[in-house]
Amino acid sequence: MTESPSSAVQAARRQLAARLREIRTDAELSATQLASRLGWYPSKVSRIEHATTPPSSSDIRAWCEACGVRREADNLVASAQAADSLYVEWRRVQRSGLLQLQQKRGELYQRTRNFRVYCSNVIPGLLQTPSYATALLRQISRFHKTPDDVDDAVAARMERSRVLFVGNHRFAILVEESVLRYRVGDAEAMAGQLGYLLTLMSLPSVSLGVIPFAAERQIWPLETFNVFDDARVHVELLTAAVKVMAPTEVEQYVTAHRELSAQAVFGAEARDLITAAVHSLA
Structure with a gap:
């Protein structure tokens, strides 16, 4: 069965959210600790990790920087930009x-x-x-x-x-x-x-x-x-x-x-x- 456009986009967003969550846990940071480093409300981290709020390019770069994996940012930004037009x-x-x-x-x-x-x-x-x-x-x-x-x-x-x-x-x-x-x-x-x-x-x-x-x-x-x-x-x-x-x-x-x-x-x-x-x- 061919995947519908909307489900394909949502799947891409979930995959991005899962990778961001993995980056945070690999850095041994709680959601609250990451939010504190970024100057965000903890609820923003939660919404991004549950794929309810798509992260902006600057959000992704800041996330990777805070978790010490700046090299990951370009790939993740490209994935986010492609999701809506995927x-x-x-x-x-x-x-x-x-x-x-x-x-x-x-x-x-x-x-x-x-x-x-x-x-x-x-x-x-x-x-x-x-x-x-x-x-x-x-x-x-x-x-x-x-x-x-x-x-x-x-x-x-x-x-x-x-x-x-x-x-x-x-x-x-x-x-x-x-x-x-x-x-x-x-x-x-x-x-x-x-x-x-x-x-x-x-x-x-x-x-x-x-x-x-x-x-x-x-x-x-x-x-x-x-x-x-x-x-x-x-x-x-x-x-x-x-x-x-x-x-x-x-x-x-x-x-x-x-x-x-x-x-x-x-x-x-x-x-x-x-x-x-x-x-x-x-």
Whole structure:
């Protein structure tokens, strides 16, 4: 069962509260003693530890300082900041259509220098052709019952993809071989999309790897995710987008990308798999 957005947020808050309580007890401080050090009412410490009051960034930093673990603060602050935006329902993001979401991420794509992308279900958005993107976004619009602004959303997605050709960006992109075989759109759209992948592979800024069906798995197929400059991760689920910003969690996705990359083939071997997928359309 998919966890609801509200329960996911509350779970993240409880996890943060439990860690803060653990830090206090490891420092051998009672709640009253910690409150005294911080100049707070003891009830504030209790509310934070029971996840009834979310702590501010300054609260977390002061807490860690008082308990002698300043090094813990950055991770905990990132977790707190991510909690409220941890789970963003697609229905809420897309209520005015698909265009807004494409435009919203444009600035992030412009400022990101190093992209790490893994897709297990569809061709990554950055690599999509207009025909493929149109077929995919029409499916998404129909399923989520959003206003029909697909043509404008596709144009915005193509504009966002210009980062492949301008600026100082690098792209380490991995797809499962199954992605090459799933038909999104008709055979003509798929042939054009696969041919475009072969073209993009010649770009010096793009590393495109394919994980073959026959690869002996060292790490299982995961949900689609995008890592932006090792600073944040977007994970795409059916009902929601998860934004991960805690450094230790981001590092897990970076590690997963590295291990998935070790199972992929590149260059001529990847081209052979893409070409075989093209031939299967006949």
